[in-house]
Amino acid sequence: MKNDVNLMSYEGVESVQSALSDEAFEEYCDKKLESCTYDLEFIKDNIYLSHSLNTCEIGTGNGKLLFAMEQAGILSGGVGYEVSKSRCECAERFKKFLGCSLSEIVNQNFLEDRSERTFDLIIAVDIVIQIISPLYDNAEEDMFTWITEHLEDDGALFLELVDYSSTIEELKGGQIIRTWEEFPKADAYRYGLYSRRLDTDGNIVKDKIFIRRADGESWISQNVVKSYTRNEIQDVLAKYGFTCEIYPYEGINNENKDYYRVIARKKKRAV
Secondary structure: OEOHHHHHOOOOOOHHHHOOOHHHHHHHHHHHHHHOHHHHHHHHHHOOOOOOEEEEEEOOOOOHHHHHHHHOOOEEEEEEEOOOHHHHHHHHHHHHHHOOOOEEEEOOOHHHOOOOOOEEEEEEOOOHHHHHOOOEOOHHHHHHHHHHHHEEEEEEEEEEEEOOHHHHHHHOOOOOEEEEEEOOOOOOEEEEEEEEEEOOOOOEEEEEEEEEOOOOOEEEEEEEEOOOOHHHHHHHHHHOOEEEEEEEOOOOOOOOOOEEEEEEEEOOOOO
């Protein structure tokens, strides 16, 4: 199994937003902050207790959740890892626009970071771990080993995943599912066109075409996604010394019927 395409899946996707006028970019930022309201409230209700959190976000994208946490006063510092250069550039503009200063946006594959820094909270929302797991044969092991090593003993791991079991059933026999959506006017893209199929490893291959609002030009992407049922992710996390709780997803994601949330914590060491 080798799916390096996942490292390039989002390259260029935020380049249009980075070129927006100040007024249009402000509207874009407002919409993005609004879109992470559910994740922010979930963290405040289920993870944040009394002290602000030193936080790492894997696949931070435009950094919206870290910036929202800072604005809410629950972030003491943080690192957002993002492999897409264009998304990092957008995040830096977003950060400057909001006047945020507590998070560092790092244009790097987090697995290549050999620092010994540890965190109170590690975040991987929007199916990020399901894109990392199929990268290569041992990617899942490397990912959870890194998380274990960089998470404080009393820290939390916050995941959002999709159980694609029903989709996989639909795709068996070489079937392809095609869908589309229209984005809000504040978005630089007007339409998203999607197709899904299975690869030989049983992973879902997602092909995406986004149509720009201004000129009708397209941005094309592909990624390969591994499915986890709730029981499967519990078993995987237990293997790496975590206990976990499963929560229903509340939000605006268009796959929310199969979405779910996980808070995992390291099992306490015997004294």
